[in-house]
Amino acid sequence: MIAVKRLDATEAALAVIDQLLTEHGDLMFYQAGGCCEGTQPQCFEKGGFFPRTNDACIGTIRGFEFWVDRDLFEYWQYSHFTLDVLEGFGPGGFSLETPLGKTFKVHYRLFTEDELKNLEPVQRNE
Known part of the structure; x- marks a missing residue:
């Protein structure tokens, strides 16, 4: 049985990621649990942000890790994330993507009972 992915991305988000990849090289994503950046997902050059101990990598987009704050993950661990992009500026x-006049956003949906039985494992930062 194929494991259920925790993360997907829209075509619009993938187009922006491809543009950022061309300009910046390898990328990474981090979704924080609040503070100055709110809970918007942030995109950095790979290695430009260091996840905290026990933060969760819920998957990859175009091969780039998507990390979630450990406390936020505890709240959203039963949800599927779909990365999207909108016109405008996020809170942080x-x-x-900010200089492009865009902001990444995540849409959530709860996993079904069947999906919960076969979720991809998360990687924890140690």
């Missing part, structure tokens, strides 16, 4: 402005 640290993310690489």
Whole structure:
């Protein structure tokens, strides 16, 4: 049986990721649990942000890790994430898509009971 992915991305998000990849090289994503960047997903050059101990990598997009704050993951661990992109500026402005006049956003949906039985494992930062 194929494991159920925790993460997907829209075509619009993938197009922006491809543009950022061309300009910045390898990328990474981090979704924080609040503070100055809110809970918007942030995109950085790979190695430009260091996940905290016990943060969760829920999957990859185009091969780039998507990390979630450990406390936020505890709240959203039963949800599927779909990365999207919108026109406008997010709350933090640290993310690489900001100069493009765009902001990444995550849409959530709860996993079904069947999906919960076969979820991909998460990687924890140790």
